[in-house]
Amino acid sequence: MHTLDVITKKRDGGELSREEIEFFIRGYTEGSIPDYQASAWLMALFLQGMTDRETHDLTMAMAHSGDTLDLSDLTRSTEGGQKLLVVDKHSTGGVGDKVSLMLAPLVAACGVPMAKMTGRGLGFTGGTIDKLESIPGYRTDLSVEAFKAQVEDIGVVLTGQTADLAPADRKLYELRDVTATVESIPLIVSSIMSKKLASGADAIVLDVKVGNGAFMTTMEEAEALAHGLVRLGEQAGRQVVALISDMNQPLGWAVGNALEVREAISALHESGPRDFREHVLTVAAEMLQLSGRARDPNEALTLALDKLSSGAAWRTFRAMVEAQSGDVSAIDDPENLPQASLVEPVPAPRSGYLEGIDAAEVGLAVVDLGGGREEKGQPIDHSVGVVVHHKVGDLVQKGTPLFTVHANDEGRLEKARERVLAAHTFSDGPVQPLPLFYRRIVE
Amino acid sequence: MHTLDVITKKRDGGELSREEIEFFIRGYTEGSIPDYQASAWLMALFLQGMTDRETHDLTMAMAHSGDTLDLSDLTRSTEGGQKLLVVDKHSTGGVGDKVSLMLAPLVAACGVPMAKMTGRGLGFTGGTIDKLESIPGYRTDLSVEAFKAQVEDIGVVLTGQTADLAPADRKLYELRDVTATVESIPLIVSSIMSKKLASGADAIVLDVKVGNGAFMTTMEEAEALAHGLVRLGEQAGRQVVALISDMNQPLGWAVGNALEVREAISALHESGPRDFREHVLTVAAEMLQLSGRARDPNEALTLALDKLSSGAAWRTFRAMVEAQSGDVSAIDDPENLPQASLVEPVPAPRSGYLEGIDAAEVGLAVVDLGGGREEKGQPIDHSVGVVVHHKVGDLVQKGTPLFTVHANDEGRLEKARERVLAAHTFSDGPVQPLPLFYRRIVE
Numbered sequence: 071m072h073t074l075d076v077i078t079k080k081r082d083g084g085e086l087s088r089e090e091i092e093f094f095i096r097g098y099t100e101g102s103i104p105d106y107q108a109s110a111w112l113m114a115l116f117l118q119g120m121t122d123r124e125t126h127d128l129t130m131a132m133a134h135s136g137d138t139l140d141l142s143d144l145t146r147s148t149e150g151g152q153k154l155l156v157v158d159k160h161s162t163g164g165v166g167d168k169v170s171l172m173l174a175p176l177v178a179a180c181g182v183p184m185a186k187m188t189g190r191g192l193g194f195t196g197g198t199i200d201k202l203e204s205i206p207g208y209r210t211d212l213s214v215e216a217f218k219a220q221v222e223d224i225g226v227v228l229t230g231q232t233a234d235l236a237p238a239d240r241k242l243y244e245l246r247d248v249t250a251t252v253e254s255i256p257l258i259v260s261s262i263m264s265k266k267l268a269s270g271a272d273a274i275v276l277d278v279k280v281g282n283g284a285f286m287t288t289m290e291e292a293e294a295l296a297h298g299l300v301r302l303g304e305q306a307g308r309q310v311v312a313l314i315s316d317m318n319q320p321l322g323w324a325v326g327n328a329l330e331v332r333e334a335i336s337a338l339h340e341s342g343p344r345d346f347r348e349h350v351l352t353v354a355a356e357m358l359q360l361s362g363r364a365r366d367p368n369e370a371l372t373l374a375l376d377k378l379s380s381g382a383a384w385r386t387f388r389a390m391v392e393a394q395s396g397d398v399s400a401i402d403d404p405e406n407l408p409q410a411s412l413v414e415p416v417p418a419p420r421s422g423y424l425e426g427i428d429a430a431e432v433g434l435a436v437v438d439l440g441g442g443r444e445e446k447g448q449p450i451d452h453s454v455g456v457v458v459h460h461k462v463g464d465l466v467q468k469g470t471p472l473f474t475v476h477a478n479d480e481g482r483l484e485k486a487r488e489r490v491l492a493a494h495t496f497s498d499g500p501v502q503p504l505p506l507f508y509r510r511i512v513e
Numbered sequence: 514m515h516t517l518d519v520i521t522k523k524r525d526g527g528e529l530s531r532e533e534i535e536f537f538i539r540g541y542t543e544g545s546i547p548d549y550q551a552s553a554w555l556m557a558l559f560l561q562g563m564t565d566r567e568t569h570d571l572t573m574a575m576a577h578s579g580d581t582l583d584l585s586d587l588t589r590s591t592e593g594g595q596k597l598l599v600v601d602k603h604s605t606g607g608v609g610d611k612v613s614l615m616l617a618p619l620v621a622a623c624g625v626p627m628a629k630m631t632g633r634g635l636g637f638t639g640g641t642i643d644k645l646e647s648i649p650g651y652r653t654d655l656s657v658e659a660f661k662a663q664v665e666d667i668g669v670v671l672t673g674q675t676a677d678l679a680p681a682d683r684k685l686y687e688l689r690d691v692t693a694t695v696e697s698i699p700l701i702v703s704s705i706m707s708k709k710l711a712s713g714a715d716a717i718v719l720d721v722k723v724g725n726g727a728f729m730t731t732m733e734e735a736e737a738l739a740h741g742l743v744r745l746g747e748q749a750g751r752q753v754v755a756l757i758s759d760m761n762q763p764l765g766w767a768v769g770n771a772l773e774v775r776e777a778i779s780a781l782h783e784s785g786p787r788d789f790r791e792h793v794l795t796v797a798a799e800m801l802q803l804s805g806r807a808r809d810p811n812e813a814l815t816l817a818l819d820k821l822s823s824g825a826a827w828r829t830f831r832a833m834v835e836a837q838s839g840d841v842s843a844i845d846d847p848e849n850l851p852q853a854s855l856v857e858p859v860p861a862p863r864s865g866y867l868e869g870i871d872a873a874e875v876g877l878a879v880v881d882l883g884g885g886r887e888e889k890g891q892p893i894d895h896s897v898g899v900v901v902h903h904k905v906g907d908l909v910q911k912g913t914p915l916f917t918v919h920a921n922d923e924g925r926l927e928k929a930r931e932r933v934l935a936a937h938t939f940s941d942g943p944v945q946p947l948p949l950f951y952r953r954i955v956e
Contacts, residue, residue, distance in 0.1 A: 077693040081559065106548035110692035113556035116524065249553035250520040 073103050080114040088127040095131035099238040105245055112242070112251040120256035125298070126305040128256070132264035135238035139214070141270040144183050144221055154182055155309070157361040158271035159353060160262055162295070163195040165283040165433040166320035170198045170228065171334035172350045173357075175387035178226035179377040180354070182361045185221040187231045187269055191442050191450075194283065194433030196327065199230045200442075204328035204408055204452035208396035224389045235268040253285075259298040263306065273309040273360035275353055276300075280508065281318035283429020289314070289508065296511045304513045311356050314509040315349065319427040319462050322346035326441045326455015326476060328407040335404055338384040345461065349506050351375070408453035410476035412483050418472040422496035424464045431493035432456055435486040439477050454478060456490055463503030466496070516546050523557040531570040538574035542681040548688055555685070555694040563699035568741070569748040571699070575707035578681035582657070582713040587626050587664055597625055598752070600804040601714035602796060603705055605738070606638040608726040608876040609763035613641045613671060614777035615793045616800075618830035621669035622820040623797070625804045628664040630674045630712055634885050634893075637726065637876030639770065642673045643885075647771035647851055647895035651839035667832045678711040696728075702741040706749065716752035716803035718796055719743075723951065724761035726872020732757070732951065739954045747956045754799050757952040758792065762870040762905050765789035769884045769898015769919060771850040778847055781827040788904065792949050794818070851896035853919035855926050861915040865939035867907045874936035875899055878929040882920050897921060899933055906946030909939070 071093045080086055086094075094111065097103035120128065141156045157177075161167055174184040191197030199210045210230040212220070220227040239261050246252045266274050276299050279285075280292035296312035303310030322343040324333040336342035337350065355370035364370035377383045392398050400406040436442050440451035458473045460466055473490055477483035514536045523529055529537075537554065540546035563571065584599045600620075604610055617627040634640035642653045653673040655663070663670040682704050689695045709717050719742050722728075723735035739755035746753025765786040767776040779785035780793065798813035807813035820826045835841050843849040879885050883894035901916045903909055916933055920926035 074691065074693050081556065081693050104548075106552040106688060107692055109549040109553040110556045110694060113524065113553040114560070114693075117557070117560045245549060248517065249550055250517050250524050250557075251553060 073097065073107050077107060077111045077114060080111060080118055083118050085121055086124055086127075091124065091127045092131045095128070095135055095238045098241065099135045108242065109245055109249040109251070112246060112249060112257070115257060116251045116254045122301055122305065125256040125260050125302055129260040129263045129267065129302055129306065132236050132238040132242070132260060133267040135236055136268065137214075137233040137235055138268045139185075139233060139235070139270040141183075141185055141218075141221075144185070144218075152362060154361045154363055155272035156185070156270055157182060157273040157275070157357045158186065158266055158269065159275045159277065159357060160266060161277040162262075162279050162285060164279040164317040164321060165194060165196070165429040166322050166325045166330065166346075167196065167279070168198075168201060168322065168324070168330040168334050168346070169277065169350055169353060171201060171331060172337050172346075172383070172387075173354055174226050174228050175338070175390060176350065176354050176374060176377060176383040177357050178224075179382040179386040180358055180363060180373050181225075182358060182363050183221050184226045184228075185217065185270075186228050187235070188228060189231070192446065193444070194430045194437065194442070196325070196330065196433070196436075196442060198228065200450060200452070201327045201330050202228060202396075204331050205391055205400050206397040208391060209394045212394070220393050224386070224393055226386055226390045227394070228390060229394065236264045239264045255294050255298045258295060259302050262299065263302050267306060267308070271308065273357075274303060274311075275356045275360065276310065276312040277353060278312050278314045279317035280314055281316055281429065282426075283320065283433060284317035293509065293511070296509070300511050300513050309360050310512070311360065312511040313353065313356070313507050314511070315507050316504045317429055318504055320429050320432055320458055321349060323459065324455060324457050325432055325436050326439070326457075327450065327452040328409070329455040329457060329476060331401075332404040332407055335384075335387075335401055338378070338387055340378060345506055351378075352507065410453040410455075410478050412477045412480065413474060414477070414483060414487070415471040415474045416487050416491060417469045418466045419468070419491065420496055421468040422466060422498055423501040424460050424462050424466055425495045425497040425501050426462060427458060428493040432458070432490055435489040435493070438489065439475070439482050439486050440479075451478060456486065458490075461503065463501045516540065516550050520550060520554045520557060523554060523561055526561050528564055529567055529570075534567065534570045535574045538571070538578055538681045541684065542578045551685065552688055552692040552694070555689055555692060555700070558700065559694045559697045565744055565748065568699040568703050568745055572703040572706045572710065572745055572749065575679050575681040575685070575703060576710040578679055579711065580657075580676040580678055581711045582628075582676060582678070584626075584628055584661075584664075584713040587628070587661075595805060597804045597806055598715035599628070599713055600625060600716040600718070600800045601629065601709055601712065602718045602720065602800060603709060604720040605705075605722050605728060607722040607760040607764060608637060608639070608872040609765050609768045609773065609789075610639065610722070611641075611644060611765065611767070611773040611777050611789070612720065612793055612796060614644060614774060615780050615789075615826070615830075616797055617669050617671050618781070618833060619793065619797050619817060619820060619826040620800050621667075621833075622825040622829040623801055623806060623816050624668075625801060625806050626664050627669045627671075628660065628713075629671050630678070631671060632674070635889065636887070637873045637880065637885070639768070639773065639876070639879075639885060641671065643893060643895070644770045644773050645671060645839075647774050648834055648843050649840040651834060652837045655837070663836050667829070667836055669829055669833045670837070671833060672837070679707045682707045698737050698741045701738060702745050705742065706745050710749060710751070714751065716800075717746060717754075718799045718803065719753060719755040720796060721755050721757045722760035723757055724759055724872065725869075726763065726876060727760035736952065736954070739952070743954050743956050752803050753955070754803065755954040756796065756799065756950050757954065758950050759947045760872055761947055763872050763875055763901055764792060766902065767898060767900050768875050768879050769882070769900075770893065770895040771852070772898040772900060772919060774844075775847040775850055778827075778830075778844055781821070781830055783821060788949055794821075795950065853896040853898075853921050855920045855923065856917060857920070857926060857930070858914040858917045859930050859934060860912045861909045862911070862934065863939055864911040865909060865941055866944040867903050867905050867909050868938045868940040868944050869905060870901060871936040875901070875933055878932040878936070881932065882918070882925050882929050883922075894921060899929065901933075904946065906944045
């Protein structure tokens with residue numbers, strides 16, 4: 071088989087065989103196919119598209135390009151003789167998306183093991199690993215052995231990618247990023263699913279964000295992505311539920327690493343923003359059903375609410391932080407989390423109904439403050455961020471706090487204030503609040 | 514301006530501005546744009562196409578990416594007070610295409626300076642430089658100064674590319690070769706024309722080959738290419754004539770470097786194959802008219818025939834070989850050119866009308882013999898080759914010589930014999946001879 075023939079076939083609109091896709095992925099992973107051939111192939115895939123069969127074969131080839139985790143022997147997945155499925159969750163990324171911080175301990179407290187590897191932030195979206203690292207001492211570089219032992223022990227782990235999972239996807243993703251071949255549904259879904267399959271998930275809840283703070287800005291794009299993910303999961307023999315959720319304003323109030331950890335801790339104590347709490351409970355209920363832990367939505371929600379109000383979810387979070395060497399005094403009293411030196415509430419410039427908050431602009435303001443990164447590998451400041459005080463639809467009174475900027479530099483504070491102020495728009499008449507979820511898509 | 518934006522714009526079917534094209538070509542030539550971004554861009558150009566305006570801008574950007582030759586001050590271009598145009602010729606490549614060897618001295622003998630840089634062979638097509646190097650001592654690496662001085666002195670030079678002309682084209686061509694982005698009309702025409710413009714041509718005759726021994730195998734493709742070249746020349750303010758010529762059998766009889774030089778020498782002495790002689794005279798007549806040396810086809814042909822029969826063309830060839838340090842004893846008596854140790858005439862396996870000769874197969878048989886190269890930089894054996902004894906339409910008698918193989922190795926000879934035999938097909942009924950030219954295209 072020849073690399074050029076595979077590129078030519080796709081260039082001319084042909085359907086690649088499984089063997090051709092595996093040949094290309096293997097060659098690119100090993101390095102025998104150079105970047106410049108892979109990028110020509112990616113552009114041909116982008117423009118000529120891929121059938122569901124090709125997308126599935128690409129996903130499986132990438133999923134098997136490196137190590138794969140087998141979590142099926144986790145003793146904790148057996149509950150009363152019943153084998154629970156290993157369930158995972160993936161978000162397509164948004165602003166203020168701190169869901170995993172609360173979701174993982176909550177679901178684990180319900181008896182479903184959560185062995186989750188997660189990532190860092192880039193651009194206007196944050197990353198769970200960055201957020202966790204604002205807890206002093208918290209380790210995100212566990213070995214595969216430590217990872218598995220911790221799930222066995224306390225039922226939950228939230229860490230960075232430890233094993234060399236789906237290296238083909240990582241390599242291709244980096245190449246797509248610099249060759250204008252990111253925004254392709256088949257390439258996006260195969261990238262997401264290959265990692266989830268390599269990390270041993272039997273069932274997956276996909277949180278597909280749509281809106282001004284998401285990669286998919288239109289419902290049409292989000293639906294195409296959600297359907298693609300669900301079909302692909304089906305083909306791979308996995309149970310998949312996709313939820314299309316709103317990202318036309320930040321999720322919750324806090325945007326910024328330590329600020330989001332603090333908000334998650336509040337929510338675990340049944341305080342904090344209502345939208346964030348409801349979002350987490352909805353996703354948790356889906357996961358409890360997929361795993362086999364709950365039979366129906368009612369049972370799932372009842373169980374989750376119970377573990378939240380009893381403090382079990384909070385205790386599981388605390389045990390996880392402790393197991394991963396985090397300083398529990400910083401979560402027992404969040405005043406001990408990193409704090410910015412300058413905290414400035416910004417008053418509403420007018421009275422009116424809040425019409426919109428451009429979430430991407432809020433995310434970028436936090437990047438400007440030093441709380442995110444424009445390029446991979448940049449260090450970040452965990453203490454900075456923005457806390458919004460209103461959600462779309464709220465009636466806001468002029469002069470009352472609209473949002474608060476947490477900064478460590480006067481100039482940056484000024485810049486963030488202007489940017490976030492401009493991101494808020496007002497209306498004289500009533501504005502409909504935004505829903506949390508738009509669609510639930512299953513095969 | 515950002516590289517990613519330019520790739521994205523073309524990916525989405527947009528028309529690139531001149532500034533965007535120049536930005537990309539400059540960046541790629543300098544190395545600030547890496548191969549993997551250029552190949553994604555090339556695939557997008559391939560699949561989304563280019564407007565005539567974009568093709569023109571790409572051509573000009575590549576033409577000006579390195580040195581450019583100015584031949585306008587050649588004193589010999591002034592003939593009786595009239596300034597002749599600098600005229601060049603380009604062939605899209607074929608099998609047995611030794612046209613430049615005879616054309617350049619013939620046109621020069623008619624008083625039109627021929628300062629021609631030419632290339633090496635790759636794959637089934639030969640290259641003029643390789644052919645000339647079968648003359649012992651012949652230098653193809655003249656400096657720009659020596660190149661210009663020789664045209665001033667004797668009116669003709671045939672050498673390899675000396676100045677660093679159109680380096681962007683060279684770099685992009687190598688990348689296209691390994692990324693399945695070769696067969697694009699806008700990319701092909703801009704590649705051809707950028708080199709011709711950089712080398713200072715005012716007027717160009719394009720010999721567009723069509724058939725089983727050419728890159729364009731259908732008339733439709735050849736016409737699209739010819740029209741693209743003519744339109745592009747027009748836009749660049751150059752006079753361009755495209756001739757679509759037949760390449761469904763080798764041109765002339767000889768295929769192989771020294772064998773082709775020998776055939777060109779025969780033709781300069783008014784001997785040799787009729788098709789080759791007529792092909793050269795037709796192209797020469799076009800060039801004499803384009804340069805301003807002849808007013809009409811009749812005057813042009815009369816002049817060329819006169820210079821051929823008077824021996825002036827041959828003497829010009831001989832002067833060129835001498836000026837470029839070639840051993841004139843090897844052209845005065847071609848027995849002194851490199852000769853293969855094994856010369857085997859192969860008899861016709863049957864009687865009948867010759868229906869076809871697959872020219873690409875003949876070319877590849879010569880590569881197998883060592884007379885061509887599969888990869889750049891390979892050394893070649895100048896002495897080997899194949900001489901066909903019949904043209905399509907000939908009535909062939911069983912047992913008489915069909916072709917002759919010149920080889921230096923028994924095994925290779927055997928392989929070439931079988932391959933060339935299989936390339937000949939016969940018919941019981943009469944077969945129409947093939948024309949030399951199909952179309953003449955001017956704006």
